[in-house]
Amino acid sequence: MVSEEERQQWREKLCQHLKDAQFRQIPGFPIASDEAILNLSDPPYYTACPNPFMEEILAQWQEERRQTREKMGLPNDAENHYHREPFAADVSEGKNDPIYNAHSYHTKVPHKAIMRYILHYTEPGDIVLDGFCGTGMTGVAAQLCGDQRTVESLGYRVDEQDIIWEGDKPISRLGTRKAVLIDLSPAATFIAYNYNTPADARAFEREAQRILREVEKECDWMYETWHTPPSPAGRGAGGEGVKGKINYTVWSDVFLCPQCGAEMVFWDVAVDHENGQIRDDWHCPGCGALLSKSPRKESRTLRVERAFETKYDRAIGQTVRQAKQVPVLINYSVGKKRYEKRPDAADLALLEKIENSDIPYPFPTYPLPKGDKTSDPFNVGVTHVHHFYTRRNLWALAEIFKKMGKSPHKNYLLWLLTGITEGSSKLNRERTSGIPSKLSRTLYIASTIREIDPIPFISRKFYKLLNLLIRTKKNSFGLLSTQSSNRLNLPNNSLDYIFIDPPFGANLMYSELNFLWEAWLGVFTNNAPEAVVNKTQRKGLPEYQALMEACFREFYRVLKPGRWMTVEFHNSQNAVWNAIQEALLRAGFVIADVRTIDKIQGTFNQVNAFGAVKQDLIISAYKPTAIFEQQFALEAGTVEGAWEFVRQHLEFLPMPMLKNDVLLEFVQERAPYVLFDRMVAYHIQHGFAVPLSAPQFYAGLKERFAEREGMIFTYPQASQFDRLRLQAERVEQMPLLITDEKSAIQWLRVQLAEGPKTYSDLLIRFNQESRKLPYEAMPELKTMLEENFLEDAEGLWRLPDPSKESDLQALREKSLLREFAAYLQSKGKLKAFRLEAIRAGFSRAWKERNYAAIVQVANRLPERVFEDDSQLLMYADNARLRWEDQPRQQSLL
Template structure:
């Protein structure tokens, strides 16, 4: 099948259509399985393999996947081709096996390197990893093995190109044969570029019976050159700052000419004029000089300083004109592109490479006659740049375009050979995916904001790892790959926080809401979405949750995913989160939505929601052999979910907290502080009898009044005196600086009762309502004081703001909500999901 210009015209107006010539988009594509643009063949794929949704005959039921997942990154498939973020496919397999049946269609709209597709297909080949199969069947005895089909989407052409190669079968023997042929040709023609004289310990040329002994360069170290601010002489950073004996780089070094102590930040870089054959003009770039050559003779490695012959070869290469095409695209303005531009004068893609490596990559890339060989080369494009750091095992600093002062300039021929056959090579994983079929996965390059190619209610399950705020600027980081591919990201709809793109948290949330609305549209009702989240900022976490809720999803569970090996930022930043969070949310049935909206304004909507939600929640969850308390079944969170669903649907909340808690006890069955439907409680009771264990006590953060009350509810399941509670409370409490936190004694008096022995306990339901109403009356009185004031609020009770917003919402006084919201510190609104919800919706009502 061919992709034609007529096909492109049909999808050209879809948001996210990439930047590139039609011929290049067509050349990169492999229709119908992969298009480097919106895929016009997806509709046919769904009609052929999908199962139409009919609520009357739909008997699907799953509880959320209520287990934490730990899965490492050392699988050969994971390591075949780098990408900025990846979830190990074996972790994703657990979710797919839980939520789907063989033949179901799985969708990932932020597919990245395509691990969701790999996971969906590997579900059909469990015998490829018997140890993993045994582990899964022990953890999840109910699983049904079998291929799930996948539809993968990403805004980035680089991402979809990588994902396509991960999800497409290949003849491994033919691939190896062709790759070897191309590499041998390149070695024969250009191998001399990596030759060096073998010298003895005195630096003298070594000879054997045939003449001078030549070594093969493994890598060359290049050093920045700085200008001494005191005497103006040049300082080769390697000579001044590197302690070769101890393999350390000094933070402070001396100028060899004047002896002054300096840091890099004290100096300017030396610049030099060079003729750029790619741009046909003279340019200025940071001066870098070769300082060390690591080379091999036979199986033994040696090191030497570059000699005259080495320098002559480098000079010869630099004066040569590369006969093959290579990208010369100018770097866009961006957060990540600023450093190489500012520090080294790298303004175009080809400046990231030494001339020698650019020669090799250009030769090999233009010899490629299969997508898989191009995939092998793109896997090496980043490590072949000046971003490769000397003295680092990880090569470049992931998630950046950082160019270091000491560059490890690799022998690209040898590196590509290692990438072919080494421990992290691609031959082994290609063998694993050779069992895949062409019609198991379809890929497209498009914005998730507007996926017109996918029909309503057609997807069985969604797993997604979206971009999280400012963590990574994908369009900038992918620019090198995409320059080689000749098709680039259209970053207008890119969901990101980026000052250069004029996108802050608000713009990010708006874009993410549109994306989740599309997810909601295409997912079948009564089905699940799993959102993997990585960010240490509460504001981004709340933005993601609100986007999910605005789209119509209902959150049912939050767990952790441990990928075991941290990214550079995770490992080096103390505030970075070390585990990812996983949100399980569902799309409610159409009949529920219909009943809910028909009964708007009545109390019936409250209990319709609670029944729907309880039905979706897990009944029994085990952790470390113990029954775990399910937070979603506790009254506070049930109330919060109910309120949020009403507000997100533009409805007033027809019941207050005290009546809600009374109603829970009247309509549902309570066990261990959790509520169950009548047909669920037997399962929980039986599990408790068999386990004969107490539920796990949650460890909770106490940072405001609401979390303090929740903590006290857990503590006072066993009545305790003030003196028993106080030291534990002080240990847990980490109060935000703006929070006007009541004393522990006041919290106890407002929310709990005291027995004759002075022990505080949780009141029975008949008395709880009176306490809540009394407490809310006090909070509203304090909120009224806030309403009368002017200027920024510096100290306040967040609970008073929450109660006040709820009252104003009921009265439809959106203006006052926004007025108070604007007086709060910005981070308070952004980092409190309840306040953010009221504020954002009220703001939209005023527009």
Template structure:
């Protein structure tokens, strides 16, 4: 292979990099490797947050500076300065609404499937966001990049065919047009231009950064394919004998082959009989019968051939006693572990089935005496090439298999596969070494002991019988597959479908997302798919991969919720807040960040929202992705967080911040924020040709965003909710329950005329506040008596109600928040309008007509703003009185509470800078009460910060 590598280096012409010209790409790399090597000698550099655990040699071997370093990239700032554009305060005025269109992209793509990882967003889906928010040549950040799909998407925005494959139209000038369907009509709308964007990628994990580099770097795919094939030939020549078996041998052939295996160092069975290539060998756990101590091979007793599944009730083949799997004892075997120079005790496994190929035909058989002898022969072969023998790191997943004696990295592989893998790893070297190593790591999920038998396909004969390891865990199955390493490697020869030879710019850094060496206000857009709570233990799941790279993740700053790492949901929120704060710092004002969210826990959802607000971002759109239909649905409460979400948030422009500083604690600051915020919101949203309610334009949501803005700036909110609602209606325009700027409403009205039905807000009742909102919406449309509203209201109090939230009485909610017409005086306008519209016999009657009064009596209705303010003051006083009762509880937990009481009390304490009260009450609450409410969580977190800062 050396000649091939030399030719590859020789054919490389002059290259330009960060303003310098080098005679070849290798010269470029050597120049920056020397600079990186010097940097690695600096102790302060190695103390940077998130610096991987690995030697200088390992980091230099993986790195391809300045474009990629297997550590925090010291050339990142230079890269951004070289290829980015400077933000000029007051000059940049680009206006982009949040992306709200339907997105449905499958995962059946060669790039997506080229290398496994725990979570990935299809690059084609990300392309749609990039084409919406950015223009060619702009810098796009993904600080939790994983496999680098954001980078792939950024580069493919310059590929006309790739863009057109998304359904867009591209004209001769490179303008990209979307086919917009509104009200059943389709029109072309210009959205962007063809041209690559420049990805700035970062990931804490070594394997994540390494995969991202390979997907985004340029490589001569012809040379890579040639090198891959050459390695395949070398592996087959030296180790192919380990994966051979005889097809339908005679007794005489078995005896001859047995002699060959026992006495030859490299036995070749092709001269004995019809020699076949093993595709995989099935291994089974062995248990011990609690009654008779007979060894039970799990594969033999667990597979139900009649029903095509796995039995729960197992029978001992010796004494016929029946047990569940958990009642069986394990059979053990002690082996000499030469890598550790000690004896190791591990759960016993035996080979039970061999799948092999003769030509193109696949066959299966029970291992014969030659197969067993070959396995024994292989087990005695000394492994000459280097392989990882590290103790598995601390963690629920990494130490999951300790009870069965699988404690070190090399225990996750059969001896046969460890021989082949170590040899293969040693061959991944030279100028193409990193790309060859990418092929090596991409085979990993199929060549370790975590690989499973697909039992369903095994019985049905449909599809493949090989199942990859169970997602999100390092679980070692009782029936595992040992696949042929050489075969799996040979499949890597089609890398031209996923890796590319291009001249596009990119940069990859390996380190924490909380401290990136990037100038402030320098990036044009951010797309991230960060970790979400305790969904996945990334550093643990990556440990096997990274052990082969000799550089593992430093998980001190890993943004997850983990008992083993001592990270609570609070810690997770703080870590995410740090990540979002760094993103906020380096994003240009007025630009967007898109966050893909995937977690069913309301507490994690609130942690993300709180972290975003604390960082300074303002959420402009939250949509749920219906993966089955590929559609978006509005999300209004945490009860809806059962789907993947797309959060669109913006960094307010510098002008708003400057004006806010100049007008602290004034009502005008609130209205200035609202005007600016409304300008960022979508004016219309269509789904399946129907106009959709825009949740962020709901007056209540706008109020929440305004309050969060003031709280984030440690400034008292200058008005109450009802004062705000009243002022909102005076200053802005309302349509169908949504608020618009005067210059926006004409466009909405135009689209509204094209549809038959007005958009409706979806209401989710989960606590007292949402119950009040539901009643307000209901009574606005239909002023009703208690008897009329009660069954409708009770139907809303379903399973979505928060666990620790007291369920309020309907009568109390009506009394505290609404008005009832007692039958004296004129009928209120709201009731009069409703009755005259819905009852023919009441039309045209005066407001004091006896017939109208009789029908209107005892109906509840929404008060006008002036009276509403009086009601609010009365209600606020009652809430604070009840909050005092919570405060008086000493040393007792508050098992059940009213969120409205807690919110009112926290707000009052915050306004009085009484942070101690907020913290003390929070300590009495169940975790779910605090963690699942965004408003309480924000004030609590900021109270902690103020206390720690001594404010």
């Protein structure tokens, strides 16, 4: 633990850094005053700005790591004993763990799932980085790798020597790992700090209970309603009346009929209370017109208009115009019984009294920033942070905030407050199911909202947090920094493993969604380096890719050679997946495994077709070893250099797994065509000519390596596979979707590897499995067979003899290059074309360093091509970079 005297010394050091104008130029430096940053920070381990003490703390951790490894008898890093295959086991971890649910966030990977990766890739004392840390689950996972009970809850066994076993296989050692946690969002790092910092649970309990008692005593009057009103006759015979405690109040939008102008309450006209549904349309109670919020095309319904009201906002000294909402239902308790009622005159009088009273405590009144997600609240007149709350909830939250800010335990207490600020706001929609919720990933305010009493809400959160503090018993700190990951204050080759869950394109606007939390904390996200696709920020896919690449380059720099990075990624668009994949490759990483994670079932399955992204992906990428980098630098662009890449890459690929003791998994990364693509990508990203054509590569694979069931292995790996094959009944079939000529040829190669086949046999299956891209001028099946395979006298198609395949492919390439030359000479956008001709032309132009030709054709291709094909995107992007450095080539265009 850090003493108060030491903490004060670190605070003074941070204060000096904040006065340095250059320090404030670090990418992602948050928008806040020095006072707000100092108030939130707890140096040296956590700062609400870039952490200037990271390198100093990391040096201490490295020495502790060295001592831990020496004590355990583990080899030092210089001996190069580290080797891991990518983690490829099934993972099933739900989201019901109390730790996971202690504080909400837009996306989270369960800490127990991350533990499996950390245990696989690291040893005790190793240092793990999460550069997009969110709530800090990677840090929690790193700490709990030292908790035997939690490790055993994953299904592992821990022996007397603290060795962790999975079945009869030792996989790791029990012991805490250190975590470096970085995020652009001050809200995220603040939440992560509280998840990853030791605390005195009992002292926190006493302080929280004291504050909550005081707030409840002062604010209770605002959440009372009459169960039985006082009798006009006065006291006696129950004349004093009985009050109930409000649990929640439902508020409803008011709409106007476009035909007669009558006001109607949405709750009354559109909610089918008997069946628990929202009606698509309803009749105006005034004129009988058929109305709807969103009329369907070709329907006779009229669109209703919102009723607005104008009032003076004393907090900002402005007149505001907001959508009109009225209370329609009160759920309250008397003793242990719950009741519901329509608000009566006394309830409305109470609300009017609160509305006309000044709140005696400060509260945030920041204007909402313009953004892709803030249009929803702007549309209903919610323009400032305090507009997200009803008057009485704002009052209660302001009092809680004031009292917590004065406490010595303020950071944990403020964590409690941020845990309820969304649930206590107008974002908490009332649903016909009776279970309220915020509409995920939006700032949308629904037509019916549930206003809950924040005091019992925060009390429930408090006991969850207290249970978390008692359960985890953290004995070490996470190291946290609030900044962009595109410039890290960390030494080269210093970290042992990286796990990240990065932003994924246009799905989530973190800086906008975190604004409510950050308004209470007083420190805001600087979204200039935020990696998103966002119209308001004028960031498209190229900007997103460039920002992600900058972060990946930093991750590559700080990761030790031969070590791993795991990327948990989701996007439904191929274009974003291709952007992430290329950013990884351009940063220097090599992708070794891609799997989908089914969050409902919690199991991993290999991706059927690269680029067909419809689920969360787990990407395993490695930083090549220093020895390989040195060797490749000497042999770059040579045939031997290409085979050296393949040798190392095969060592990093996962071995097939036996599923249910019956089925042996097919590892798609070991397929010859995928190995060829990886070899090509590595050369292009490093700026070297590709020394092998596809036929030369495939023929060389069979000469230098072992092939088993359509997969390539080193000879020691092949022996291991053969032993595993004896235990399996069958091998999983290679998944391959026919979308273009390239995949069609690979599909035919697989079919003919099983044995010769007639044209008609192939045609039937080909038509069943073909899903041709709209712009692909794919040749007929017969043409592809004639160009790539051989037909015998009996009319059976066969794989060509490897010794003759190069000649066959040379003729095909000549034909493809003629087509590419025609594209090069034509003008205007290319709408339909042969993709294989584009690939052949790009490959030849790259080899000849004719980058202008690649750029000229790429500029005329539909954008969809690069969304679907990561290899063409790679050629085009790299050619543009090199073409810009060759002014003489530009004259060719």
